[in-house]
Amino acid sequence: MSGPNTSFDPKQVAVLSAEAITAMVATARAAVVAAADLAQLKEVRLAHLGDRSPLALANRDIGALPPAAKAEVGKRVGEARAAVKAALDSRQIELEQARDEFVLAEECVDVTLPAARSPLGARHPLTTVMERICDIFVAMGYDIAEGPEVEAEWVNFDALNVPPDHPARTMQDTFYVTSSESGVVLRTQTSPIQIRAMLDRQLPIYVVAPGRVYRTDELDATHTPVFHQVEGLAVDEGLTMGDLKGTLDHFAQEMFGPGIVTRLRPSYFPFTEPSAELDVQCFVCLGVSVDNPDVPCRTCGSEGWIEWGGCGMVNPRVLQAVGIDSSKYRGFAFGMGIERTLMFRNGVTDMRDMVEGDVRFSLAFGLES
Amino acid sequence: MRAPVSWLRELVEIPADQTGRDIAARLIRAGLEVETVETIGGGVTGALFVGRVVEIEELSEFKKSIRWCQVDVGAAGGGIRGIICGARNFVVDDIVVVALPGTVLPGGFKIVSRETYGHISDGMICSERELALSEEHDGIMVLPAGTPGADAGPIIGVGEEVLDISVTPDRGYALSLRGIARELAISYGAPFQDPGLTVADLRAPATNASPAQCGSEDFEACALFTLRTIVGFDPKAASPQWMKQRLTAGGMRPVSLAVDVTNYVMLELGQPLHAFDLDKLNGPVRAGWAESGSTLETLDHVTRNLTPDDLVILDDDGIIGLAGTMGGLDGEIDADTTNIAIEAAHFAPSVVARMGRRHQLSSEASRRFERGVDRTLAPYASARAAALLIEYGGGQYVGMTAVEAPHEPSVIKMPVSEPGAVAGLRIDAHVVVELLVAVGCEVLSSDDQLEVVAPPWRSDLTDPADLVEEVVRLVGYDLLPSTLPVSVAGHGLSKSQRLKRRIGMTLAARGSVEVLTYPFVSADELADLQLPLTDIRRSKVRLANPLSDQQPYLRASLLPGLLSAARRNLGRGMSGVHVFELGSVFQGENTGLAPRPSVLIRPRDDEWAALNELLPSQPAHLGVVLAGEREEAGWWGPAQPYGWQDAIQTALLIADVIGAVIRIEQGIDPVFHPGRCAEIKCAGVSIGAAGELHPRVIQAWALPARSSALELDLDQLIASAPDVRAAPAVSAHPVAKEDLAVVVADSVTVAAVTQALRAGAGELLESIRLFDLYRGPQVPAGHCSMAFALRFRAPDRTLSADETAAARQGAINRAAADCGAAIRGA
Numbered sequence A: 001m002s003g004p005n006t007s008f009d010p011k012q013v014a015v016l017s018a019e020a021i022t023a024m025v026a027t028a029r030a031a032v033v034a035a036a037d038l039a040q041l042k043e044v045r046l047a048h049l050g051d052r053s054p055l056a057l058a059n060r061d062i063g064a065l066p067p068a069a070k071a072e073v074g075k076r077v078g079e080a081r082a083a084v085k086a087a088l089d090s091r092q093i094e095l096e097q098a099r100d101e102f103v104l105a106e107e108c109v110d111v112t113l114p115a116a117r118s119p120l121g122a123r124h125p126l127t128t129v130m131e132r133i134c135d136i137f138v139a140m141g142y143d144i145a146e147g148p149e150v151e152a153e154w155v156n157f158d159a160l161n162v163p164p165d166h167p168a169r170t171m172q173d174t175f176y177v178t179s180s181e182s183g184v185v186l187r188t189q190t191s192p193i194q195i196r197a198m199l200d201r202q203l204p205i206y207v208v209a210p211g212r213v214y215r216t217d218e219l220d221a222t223h224t225p226v227f228h229q230v231e232g233l234a235v236d237e238g239l240t241m242g243d244l245k246g247t248l249d250h251f252a253q254e255m256f257g258p259g260i261v262t263r264l265r266p267s268y269f270p271f272t273e274p275s276a277e278l279d280v281q282c283f284v285c286l287g288v289s290v291d292n293p294d295v296p297c298r299t300c301g302s303e304g305w306i307e308w309g310g311c312g313m314v315n316p317r318v319l320q321a322v323g324i325d326s327s328k329y330r331g332f333a334f335g336m337g338i339e340r341t342l343m344f345r346n347g348v349t350d351m352r353d354m355v356e357g358d359v360r361f362s363l364a365f366g367l368e369s
Numbered sequence B: 001m002r003a004p005v006s007w008l009r010e011l012v013e014i015p016a017d018q019t020g021r022d023i024a025a026r027l028i029r030a031g032l033e034v035e036t037v038e039t040i041g042g043g044v045t046g047a048l049f050v051g052r053v054v055e056i057e058e059l060s061e062f063k064k065s066i067r068w069c070q071v072d073v074g075a076a077g078g079g080i081r082g083i084i085c086g087a088r089n090f091v092v093d094d095i096v097v098v099a100l101p102g103t104v105l106p107g108g109f110k111i112v113s114r115e116t117y118g119h120i121s122d123g124m125i126c127s128e129r130e131l132a133l134s135e136e137h138d139g140i141m142v143l144p145a146g147t148p149g150a151d152a153g154p155i156i157g158v159g160e161e162v163l164d165i166s167v168t169p170d171r172g173y174a175l176s177l178r179g180i181a182r183e184l185a186i187s188y189g190a191p192f193q194d195p196g197l198t199v200a201d202l203r204a205p206a207t208n209a210s211p212a213q214c215g216s217e218d219f220e221a222c223a224l225f226t227l228r229t230i231v232g233f234d235p236k237a238a239s240p241q242w243m244k245q246r247l248t249a250g251g252m253r254p255v256s257l258a259v260d261v262t263n264y265v266m267l268e269l270g271q272p273l274h275a276f277d278l279d280k281l282n283g284p285v286r287a288g289w290a291e292s293g294s295t296l297e298t299l300d301h302v303t304r305n306l307t308p309d310d311l312v313i314l315d316d317d318g319i320i321g322l323a324g325t326m327g328g329l330d331g332e333i334d335a336d337t338t339n340i341a342i343e344a345a346h347f348a349p350s351v352v353a354r355m356g357r358r359h360q361l362s363s364e365a366s367r368r369f370e371r372g373v374d375r376t377l378a379p380y381a382s383a384r385a386a387a388l389l390i391e392y393g394g395g396q397y398v399g400m401t402a403v404e405a406p407h408e409p410s411v412i413k414m415p416v417s418e419p420g421a422v423a424g425l426r427i428d429a430h431v432v433v434e435l436l437v438a439v440g441c442e443v444l445s446s447d448d449q450l451e452v453v454a455p456p457w458r459s460d461l462t463d464p465a466d467l468v469e470e471v472v473r474l475v476g477y478d479l480l481p482s483t484l485p486v487s488v489a490g491h492g493l494s495k496s497q498r499l500k501r502r503i504g505m506t507l508a509a510r511g512s513v514e515v516l517t518y519p520f521v522s523a524d525e526l527a528d529l530q531l532p533l534t535d536i537r538r539s540k541v542r543l544a545n546p547l548s549d550q551q552p553y554l555r556a557s558l559l560p561g562l563l564s565a566a567r568r569n570l571g572r573g574m575s576g577v578h579v580f581e582l583g584s585v586f587q588g589e590n591t592g593l594a595p596r597p598s599v600l601i602r603p604r605d606d607e608w609a610a611l612n613e614l615l616p617s618q619p620a621h622l623g624v625v626l627a628g629e630r631e632e633a634g635w636w637g638p639a640q641p642y643g644w645q646d647a648i649q650t651a652l653l654i655a656d657v658i659g660a661v662i663r664i665e666q667g668i669d670p671v672f673h674p675g676r677c678a679e680i681k682c683a684g685v686s687i688g689a690a691g692e693l694h695p696r697v698i699q700a701w702a703l704p705a706r707s708s709a710l711e712l713d714l715d716q717l718i719a720s721a722p723d724v725r726a727a728p729a730v731s732a733h734p735v736a737k738e739d740l741a742v743v744v745a746d747s748v749t750v751a752a753v754t755q756a757l758r759a760g761a762g763e764l765l766e767s768i769r770l771f772d773l774y775r776g777p778q779v780p781a782g783h784c785s786m787a788f789a790l791r792f793r794a795p796d797r798t799l800s801a802d803e804t805a806a807a808r809q810g811a812i813n814r815a816a817a818d819c820g821a822a823i824r825g826a
């Protein structure tokens, strides 16, 4: 290293002339432009701005100049270095961009390749329909009640006002557990949950009860020995059959769309009195297909109404069996088959699709139905 | 119950413009379920003519005998026509039914004039089956009389509409034309002459003979028994055409005059009748209980073993019938019967129902008695039958004997406001009374409190609620308002309901598909699961009447159903299945008889508890089966099979999503691979197992190798889930990471080492994760190296190097002490 003013070599000083500096910058610029990639540019940077670059050497020599020249030459060299650096930086950005574009282009993929290595599974549509129904009633303040599938005959029949020798209680319909005298059956309906709800809960009672039920029917396109029902029960002071109708109308609208209404037809169930069959207005044709052969409706068979379930006012004898004062409380109850609901609501044509466990059936529904 | 409209019109004045469908709509509104409205011969288009056979030429040159007939179909039908006919049951001058060219018969069969058997056949002589009137095809129809050229349709009942009504168990009265006609009379406001209260005109007995005697040994079971005697009946007499037509339309087969009359009166009035050959009887005919060990061959040629619970009809020679259900072969009328005794009785519904169930026997009679027959109807019905028998079969009326228990109709009290209050509808008091009177009730007091006596044909009307239904249904359900109860404060979903939904959603989102399998299992399936007899999953709950004798058990495990579902899906071409089921299993046993408390009061707590005690335990389980390819081969690489780790991961996942904590331990379970089975513990209790299925189980269900499964008790898992989860302390101070590797014997599990390291590291340890597992030359034989990544962090400060090192050493020391772990590279 040379210290200031220790020696002065005119030859070297010539290097600091304006012409020489300008030439250095021009050489450097040419080299920058010539750099084809970032590696070359790095070398160019080293050669023209590095410690051993002509400009660095020139800068070092400034110290040897007489004080009068120092300022001017110093300024000249500084400007030259800044110019070279600007050229380098600018080229650096250019080359980086070029590199990035190249790499990203290289990394291009076919985004339409199948992405789901493990596709979505599904819940069974019977489950999701039941949940949907329960949610509608939960929104009306109902709780969801449950009960056992292997049930005491007393709960499944006796307490529901189906006496032992009643035609509704024949060996052909009911699965008996252990023996036909055991008093234990596979529940034939969700109605025993009504009895459990009334024995276990405080009044007033508003419950909806989904569940699996059993009848001794062979499996075919429209029957299955194992199926599902949803039951509703309300026991309160002053309930009327109009309240039942209004509740069912609301339910039908939530399930099938605004404006859909229900129709009650007199019928018979031992545990309700009065009893009614429950029909829902056809939500596909809205009844337009009736007597109108030009626009037949498959959903309702051009009847305008679809049979959906049964309902009625809780028979006071049932209230008596669970110790509820029927002079003070009245109840209404309703029930419907879930398989049947799914069949007409979602267009399932064969009962077997719902029970065989073929995943393709459920997968078509995904997480909802 | 099939009701021909013309028959109904005979009983009640229905406006002439009302079609069968109009009438059906009225009945449906009143609560009778009309399933179909059929038109008899509805498939016939074009005219049917009455014809007289003028000449028959037998054509014998063909394989079967053929007749070339000349038939006079009158001027309207074009005079005499030549018709080829294959039937042989007619002679010259017989009156027949002729379809002429242009007429279309049921099934789209169009009659044309065509050459056949060497003649031009210019029409067709019809049989009942060809007109779809019945299945009768033994020959063509021969009418008793008729004018050639007349329209044959009305004569043979073509065009008659028939309502097919599905009668609910409470409406026994609707199993008769009488009962249906009454509903129509109310609906149309038309006058109704009750045929059940009309006494038939029977001439005074002309002989000195005395009528056959009768009796009832138990007035509880048989409250009324009547027997009418007729002698000198012509056994050759035929039933009139109109009666046969009505019986056929009503769904019954005409047999003989005596049988047809009893059936006809049963259809008309609803009272089952039975006709005996008087000459085959010996002594009084009576109802009584069968002796144990006695037998009876019933009309259907089945020999019935009887018990003292069977109410039978007997005479001095023995049993001649099952009361109200079916007659026996002895005592039956036959082609030579001239002296007849007609039984008309009233049997208790429960007695007949029990017998029908015991003998698996249902008849037209038993269906009516089970649902309740008019208690007072028997003498009217048997008089009607006797009058018809005498009118069409000659004979003389001898008289009737009867025994009857005293009968007190009960009084039902009901506030007159009750129907309106229940309906939520204003119903005036006078309307209530009028409607009750219309259904046949006697209304004794018309104050605010009504005292009502139900008519004898309405045994279903016993309670005020029954009367409410009568009034409200007749006012019309379509007039009910649509109101909502005042909304109540509900609780929303229970914890269990909420968490089950979440588990279902999670599994489905992870690619699993929910199935709902039948819970019926076979002994073979239980054996295939390799379950020892003491295993709780060995089903003990057995059905008395299974659909298939092969599968009499109820599942105690979800696996048989799931494995079969997996096999079915793989068999249908899936490369892999991941199915789950969330459902009840049935464990324990049902022994002893369930109590049957009174239904007149709430069961006592101990009765209710005893009743529930008797039911098997029915916990909710979660079952998962994973078989075949988890990931199909694809652009990303080769296929990946499901394995034991997927089953265990699923168990951990569902515990996680509900916030429950489970422990995985090396397990032994006969269903699973002995070395690849995890026992799942929750709060120290075993709640299930997961892992690779035992190769023999896999083989039994023909599943792919390495198929895996999981089953656990969801009730217990959910019970352990927290109701409220505590918030964590999230520290913003820097983490200190330490890796360490320990060498342990192969018998030591990762869980054991992890637990020891965690315990030794103390509170500063934030997380611990196994990141490498090594067996090989660099560790001693029978040992393996486990490498863990530990993260330390304090809630309130940056950890010093010393603190971290101390915690790390604590972990190492504890692993050494608990698991014999040696720090690797130390």
Ligand SMILES: [Zn+2]
Residues within 6 Å of the ligand: A282, A283, A284, A285, A286, A287, A289, A297, A298, A299, A300, A301, A302, A303, A304
């Ligand atoms: Zn429709």
